[in-house]
Amino acid sequence: MACAESKVDLETVPLTALNVTVRKKLGLYLNPRNAVAADWMAVAEAMDFSYLEIRNYEVAQNPTTRILDEWQARSTDTTVGKLLSILMKVERSDIIEDLRSLIDEDVRRYCENLKKRGSDPPLQVPEVDSCVPRTPERNGITLEDDPEGSPELFDAFICYCQSDFDFVHEMIRELEQTEYRLKLCVFDRDVLPGSCVWTITSELIEKRCKRMVVVISDEYLDSDACDFQTKFALSLCPGAQKKRLIPVVYKPMTKQFPSILRFLTVCDYTRPCTQAWFWVRLAKALSLP
Template identity: 40%
Template structure:
């Protein structure tokens, strides 16, 4: 009769024992191959019950030991891969001890030495990989602040007392006492790909480099870290003479563009002044123009035959004065007063006897007019 000796038990413990340095590693270290190896054994539902604790010796008993409820176990069963679902729920549950050491202890309570021996190499391999990754991340760690710098050289009360409206653009941070007044604020959707960004690049090339205008392009000129809508509103209101609105499909989907246009329109609600401040540019065909811009003259960028005049027209529209006192005034032309009638009109080289009937009639009428004027005088 074969008996189990103490040496055999020690050999089994050696084969199934997990190294102590791996016991505190999280279950998240297990990769798919190790999870599948454990599931190959535990997914098979068994009818045997462990005599020591009364638990089923499959994945259901493991879930009970961990502390999952019957409802949670039923949900795991419906997934078709109960053991893998159990490991996932286990490692994401903050109320459970989700370490490899606890997993090993639970399998030992179920007396599943087959699982321990067959999956040990997979588990220890993944645990070692996890430790190496953590060590590598620790060595590659870069501090957020240079350790030689203890604190900023800017006085502590300077930022708290700062007027944020003075520091809106990159130029303001370098020269806050001499802010730039921009010729136009470019309203477009910077998240759009393709035509919108290309058109803004052309604006920089044609309007700034060629025509000498200064454009405010938020994604290029504005400082980061400020309140976006506050910065846009302050720039549109106090720092930009006009607004160039790039109308495209992406523009119509942008909430930022909608705010910018409506705010600019609110500064000059009547159609005349609004039309002078807002300069829409149509970038795509067959777009529904917003109602707020329907009565404003549009620069059409969609027609190739208009490209010859497009940039000069747009530059002139931006450069035109907004102040009525600066606009050209037309002096009305004076209408000359009629010359005074002569006291008498004679027909030269003709006497009354030789005058024609029509000439006699004209002479008679003029004579009566003269007599009437003399009487009134």
């Protein structure tokens, strides 16, 4: 892509050209809920985000930045020009007028850097990218892996903290050792020691497991590992389009249920009247294509 000094076609300039300052200022205009002017929700709708996705982004500290990042990740042709067109469509030309000088400066710097590199800009990745294993670290990471052959695959990754391990054992008995014959990925049982936890976890969640069961408890809310796993899985499937995450509550909680999962249907083991259906419902959800 060539950027002429005199005139730049913003439809050819990728959204990555916009730096942090512009993105933050966009948030200052769009984040506040506004009964008169269009806010970030109207912009997200114009970007073709679904109703459930938009409701999910409400919990974000800066929803404008979140939708820009998600929009940019979804397609290789999100451009500065398309963003300005959307702002015009939702009748926020005031934002364009106020930020145009900053946007033009970001585009100018982007074009200058592009000329210095003497090459086309890198392609934008259309999804959260842990991709096919690229390093030996991602080969042979589970007990049944064949480093020279196909990786071991699972029906579900189990996200849990150590204090909930007794319930995980019960889950193994009910889902793996019965007629359901599901294959669960339990980190302490299935993953070989010695590699980076975060790299292996992202590989398993994205590439090896069809779904993720999140065991919710008070202790879960304090676990950095569980927080990372949950947010990573949510980023792979905004709006729960593929029923990728299944929250499970197996004991009463004293703390508030995590807000990032509040829009998902919960499998609740704490209600005696529905316990008889608990494992059937969970097994059915994990067995879906």
